[in-house]
Amino acid sequence: MKKPLVTSPAVIMAPRADGFEVVWGVSRLSRGRLEWSVGDEAGVAYSDAFGMVPQSDRVLRVRLNGMPAGAEVRVRAVTEAVTGRGVKGGPARHESEWKTVRTLDPAASSAHFAVWNDTHRHKKTLRALHAATPDVDMLVWNGDLCNDWKHPSTFVDTVLDPAGCDVSRGRPLTISLGNHDARGTWAYQLQEYVATPEGRPYTAFRSGPVAGIVLHTGEDKPDGHPTFKGRVAFEALRAEQAEWLREATLWPEIRDAPYRVVFCHIPLRWVEEYEVDYDNGGYDSFSKMSRDAWHDALTAWGAQLVVSGHMHETASIPPSEEFGYGQLVSGGPDASARSKEAATWIEGVANEAELVLTMRDLAGAVIHEVRLEPLAVDASPTSLAALELAVD
Incomplete structure (x- = not known):
């Protein structure tokens, strides 16, 4: 049986006042991005520090920047296989569930x-x-x-x-x-x-x-x-x-x-x-x-x-x-x-x-x-x- 494209939840790491990083496992060469929304704003994070779309055959990670401090951010990870086909013949693709993450707030009272x-x-x-x-x-x-x-x-x-x-x-x-x-x-x-x-x-x-x-x-x-x-x-x-x-x-x-x-x-x-x-x-x-x-x-x-x-x-x-x-x-x-x-x-x-x-x-x-x-x-x-x- 072919392994699933994505092998872990989308893990929220490295929380900051202006964002965080999402890390997740993959079973074959894939590229990944984040889709996010804060209130009425929405966007996509899809590049790494060297200007490439994040790619790996083991683990993907995408950093989200520019968020407001103490904000509730909805985020999900989108994965697309670079090699191999999905069950319907097209490129294999996976969308994680949406998660809500609150950025750190240095000004909070608690x-x-x-x-x-x-x-x-x-x-x-x-x-x-x-x-x-x-x-x-x-x-x-x-x-x-x-x-x-x-x-x-x-x-x-x-x-x-x-x-x-x-x-x-x-x-x-x-x-x-x-x-x-x-x-x-x-x-x-x-x-x-x-x-x-x-x-x-x-x-x-x-x-x-x-x-x-x-x-x-x-x-x-x-x-x-x-x-x-x-x-x-x-x-x-x-x-x-x-x-x-x-x-x-x-x-x-x-x-x-x-x-x-x-x-x-x-x-x-x-x-x-x-x-x-x-x-x-x-x-x-x-x-x-x-x-x-x-x-x-x-x-x-x-x-x-x-x-x-x-x-x-x-x-x-x-x-x-x-x-x-x-x-x-x-x-x-x-x-x-x-x-x-x-x-x-x-x-x-x-x-x-x-x-x-x-x-x-x-x-x-x-x-x-x-x-x-x-x-x-x-x-x-x-x-x-x-x-x-x-x-x-």
Whole structure:
């Protein structure tokens, strides 16, 4: 039987105030476009950065720009086969269902987001998370989507059609990559299936009163570890992110946010910190390499909380004299509540009074709750100069 032309839902990724990107799987060489409408306006997005109509025999992606902030956008993906015929003899064609996506609104008085992590292709867990998570402004999938990439055929059913769930319906998707997402022969192709606003595996966003910074902590061992066989270069990427952080935390919408949250897969703090023996099977329970690179910039910005996964066990670590930001670590991949690696998810709700992050298990029981008070926003020239000096 011939495979269907389109192999996944149209997945809404990389939400921004002025648009988003749509990514979907295909089974043979095809071209794709987006049809959209906002109120009485309508249009088509059909070109890539090099002036070509997006084409691929594996995955299509089209970026939508120029939308109003906080707008409800109706969008669908249209796919046409370049090769092969449809059931009636003409070129095969597919139209996805229409989806409604709200662009991010930096000026909104409230924000609502959710966080998943360490799903590791566990279908029962993914279905339970999909059922439990409400519609939100953004869903952050905080790393370790997979175990490793042993075959390229697993990208679609891991990222775009996990356990047959349309995970971006009602919740545009931001993906923060984990250490397992960098493993396996085919890991280098993951970037074809993951859209980010700037085309890099880190970003910053503003949703209502919440500014979020998404970072890539890389692997849980140094680049030179023999298990990586020379395939990773995360030390350079951490340094690149450190330089970018100094700039991004000065953007007015990020600098002046009442709530300031970091999302990264490997924690920057852990309940027990010790020197790791990498030569005898040791690995990072927290990413000291990342913390050393980013701590000063995050402190100068006033980061309040780092949200992570990785350890497959939960933890809530309050700020300290040494670390002005707390650390919230979510659970593992198992659907069973009795497992030591039981899955959890986080819901964040912000308004003018507070930001509440609630971690629940799959049965709905509250595991941890963190409440953040809004930071005073001082955009005076004196305070801006002080911030610039602090991150210089």
